[in-house]
Amino acid sequence: MNQFKYISPKTKEEVLKILKQEKSKVCIVAGCSNVLPYIKDKKLPAKLLLDISGIEELNYIKESEGEVYIGAGTTISDLINSKIIREECSVLHKAAEDFADPIVRNSATIGGNLADASPAADVAPPLLVLNAVLEIESINGKREVPLKDFFTGPRKTVLREDEMISSIKIKNSFLNKNGCFIKLGLRQAMAISVATMAMILEVEKNKVKNVRIAMGSIAPIPLRLLKTEEFLMNKEVNDDLIEKAIAKVREEVNPIGDVRASAEYRRYVSGILFKRAFNQLIN
């Protein structure tokens, strides 16, 4: 394995100071479940691993004035065991249950899954439909970035070298009761997604009152399907609408082919996942 230094600070402030000093040399790690395979593959040139898994102030799930806050160091297991996540963010809860396996979920964190910026990051589509906002910190202060503006390409984000994600915020009006998440992998366990679909849908008097759709593994970044959403708004729910929306979904996704599936298959199955999710939510 490549050589690197290892530091495990006990406070967020210490982390931010080190980030400021060392900048590009640093890779922040928590569960290490993505980073160690990269290092073994020699895909990661980091000189310094900054382990934030021991920092208690980054590990919480709380509700305050109707908003849900999730600390970046919260593990996927903690999401599953949280009553707030189960009741208020069911779409995220389902994605956490489908994540890897129970053992990896004890190490992997929500912040790590986002910062890794894989197009297949499983917590990204549910957080996109929940209109999550990231709180990003550096020693100079805090800024908020909506998740939809966070990813800029495969493994690329707007995070600057001296910044870290400190928490994820979900606003009151986006907490949902009628959401679903579907993961398509080559097998159930430990699979990197072939495609994922998260959807929140409100139907009133048989018309689409509100809909938000996001998918993973079907574009260079986890993607909100804004054009499909716009097409669906205020339309009457019937078979014809679903068929037309499937075509819209297939237009809007922009997949690549890889070892798990061809681009053609991903485009095709995106429409199928849309149909499954939509039918699940209207029934």
Next chain:
Amino acid sequence: MNEIPIEFSINGQKRKVLVKPNDLLINIIRDELYLTGTKYGCGIGECGACTVFLDDEPVLSCLTLAAAVDGKEITTIEGLAKGNKLHPMQIAFLKNAAVQCGFCTPGMILTAVALLKENPSPTEEEIKDYMRGNICRCTGYVQIVKAIKACAEGGENESI
């Protein structure tokens, strides 16, 4: 490369070792402490053979840096039995012939113990879901699921 002194408890014994920043926990357990019950399978967190308990939670020791376990408690398969008395899950695996080549068995048993701690009477589906990251290349899953069920039904799953 600078070595880091760490101290942790493994199977109830305090140990002090010097580790390099890029040492993996599994290599320290196997090559420094000679506890070879923990198996190195895929090395990238796909197979579950290297499962150990870290502060009572199952983790993959091939995806854990040794430097990160400073001050923590580790239990490996060697720490499950009490003296000559096997853990009920080990007995259940033996009784139900849930071992073929044996390579996945340490990881399987530790994961199964963790399952029963969270959920003392799981359904077959719940067992399969929880064990989904532990791979048996002999494909002896039927006996493994049977053993876990038997252990749960026997009500013998003491905490370790």
